[in-house]
Amino acid sequence: MQEVVDGADLGYVGDDTPVSSEEPLSPAPGVETVCVFPKNAGKIVPAGEETELLVGLQNEGESTLNVVAVHSTLHLPYDHKMYGQNLTVQSFYNASVPVSVQATFPYTFAVSKFLQPGAYDLVGYIVYEIDQHPYQNVFYNGTIEVVEVGGLLSVESVFLITLGIALLGLLGLWAYGQVQQLSKKTKKGPKVELGTGTTDANMDEWLEVIIPPPPIYLCSAESGAEAYRYDINLFCLAGYRVCKGQS
Template sequence: MKLIRVFFLALLLLASPFLLVARGHSDSDAEVSDSVEESSDLGIVGEDIQDYGDGSFSPAPGVDTVCLFPKNSAKVIAAGEESELLVGVKNDGDSSITVIAIKASVHLPFDHSLLVQNLTAQAFNNATVPASAQATFPYIFAVSKYLQPGTFDLVGTIIYEIDQNPYQSTFYNGTIEVVEAGGFLSVESVFLITLGIALLFLFGLWVHGQIQHLSKKTKRAPKVEIGTKTTDASMDEWLQGFHYFLSFAKVVSYSDKAFVGLGLCWLWKLMIERAYVTIKFSKNFQPV
């Protein structure tokens, strides 16, 4: 079945230049060929076109339709700009088909009950497809320029009459990609790129801070022992007192710097004397 549809589509493309279905002829005289009737008003909305409203009709048996985007195989639609598709109709029935109009609508892909936009319907005058014949009809449409870029579903329908009974067939029900017109990058793309750069910048700052934090830990000066490893409890108390005094000196005001300097000198003198006594005691001590 798929091969038949592909063959039918290829046949329509090859035969489209020779089909007597056109968008606007100035001739008022119509010529009848062996397969298709030519009209002077085809593709132009007529005042006497019957309005079927939003009614839904069933497809007629023996009528097959196909759709082709001739200049846009990727189905990328620029918002606010006209796009064209071709609708192929093959009539395998016993009666002629009178094509009334082609219409389409845009829906959200996950739920077709959510209508995004009704596209302009294109009506045809005196467009008929005789029995055992085929024809191609153009449909030009444009989505709203305010439509947000993204993926949507396009549903296209062709309305026709057979023996004055209305029918309709869906020639396309698939995905289209809507993009902003006139620019390589959309607003959404610029926002996402800017957000990504900002996140990378923040991540770089965090990594830099972590590296500095680790380098400070590794560069801490080791504890310097004065004298030999043999110390007593009193020496530890002096060291703790000196460390506490340094911590206290960090929070004092500038007016007390002289007092802090004298205190540091006095404490340093006591520690040197205590270290000298400890070293001398350790040299003279002989275990029993």
């Protein structure tokens, strides 16, 4: 048999209001609990907004129990001794669970809107009495994800998007440089036309152009005919042009 406890029997107490004595309470024999986040499998908790979960309780003990309250605390994931926030204490009236009966209790809480987004550990407790003796069960001890409300992007999201754009830009520059180097290796040198044929410009260094020395005009200062003929014969054999000198 299962019973859902209606919200008409609920009451709310301040965040700092104690629901039990300072001594830690232990669970009663035969009492089992379970927790479900309705339509919220990822356990996403918007900061500053209410989040609802359901606490299931099964009484397999020997006496009827009376549920007193449900409350929870928020802890840093790496150290449960450090409290992030004491959440709402939700009290119940006339919420009795007979033997061999299952009951479901709704619990609504809200984390501070100023809480830094990220992963936190949520510890939920349900407090009940059996024969006027208080007991307590931990119905949830796990991680929730606190997210911002109202902003399209969080600071972490903006950082990751900016980093991704920068990496894509660097990758594009690297690819452009590789394409430029490849095109330089495969590009052929310009061709120079020589008459009706063509040859590569880089072959110009193998062409030898023989330019004859400029003619030297020498005039003989000798007045004798034999010396003049000697000079003519000498320089003509050497390939020079000789002019007649003036005495």
